[in-house]
Amino acid sequence: xxxxxxGGLGYIGSHVAVVLTEAGHQxxxxxNLCNCKIEVLDRLEKILGKAPAFTKGxxxxxALLESILKQEKIEAVIHFAGLKAVGESxxxxxxxxxxxxxxxxxxxxxxxxx
Numbered sequence: 001x002x003x004x005x006x007g008g009l010g011y012i013g014s015h016v017a018v019v020l021t022e023a024g025h026q027x028x029x030x031x032n033l034c035n036c037k038i039e040v041l042d043r044l045e046k047i048l049g050k051a052p053a054f055t056k057g058x059x060x061x062x063a064l065l066e067s068i069l070k071q072e073k074i075e076a077v078i079h080f081a082g083l084k085a086v087g088e089s090x091x092x093x094x095x096x097x098x099x100x101x102x103x104x105x106x107x108x109x110x111x112x113x114x
Contacts, residue, residue: 002026002073006059006107007080008052009036016078017044017052027052028072030059031081059103065110074114079107 003020007013008029014036017027029041029052038056045051053072057064059081068074082100083089089096 001075002028004028004030004068004072004074004077005080006030006077007035007082009033009038009040009054010080011036013078013080014040014044016080018047021048021052026072028068028074029054030057030065030068032056032058035083060099060106062106062110065107066113069110069114077107077111079104081107 003025005013005017005020005027008017008027009031013029013031017029020027031054033056041051041054055064055068057068059065059079069077081103083096
């Protein structure tokens with residue numbers, strides 16, 4: 001199965017990428033790198049023997065999402081691209097709302113369109 005992991009280079013997403021790949025699935029990762037490092041992709045390649053497909057991008061970019069969904073023939077999406085720091089969310093509530101709610105809406109709309 002072709003699976004898109006949003007936020008797939010984060011701690012949970014990268015572990016899920018390993019499990020899914022080892023189970024025989026084709027994993028595509030979308031991450032804007034705001035809470036992780038690109039070096040995680042190198043670590044995934046060492047663990048798996050190949051790097052998963054990766055696009056640096058944001059879940060609020062609906063056109064990008066639709067492009068990935070179509071190009072990679074995505075059959076399932078696992079969404080981990082959420083901001084989660086409580087202190088920061090209190091200081092920057094609009095940023096969190098825009099990313100977590102707006103980004104999820106963009107992702108759902110792209111999935112619907114594809």
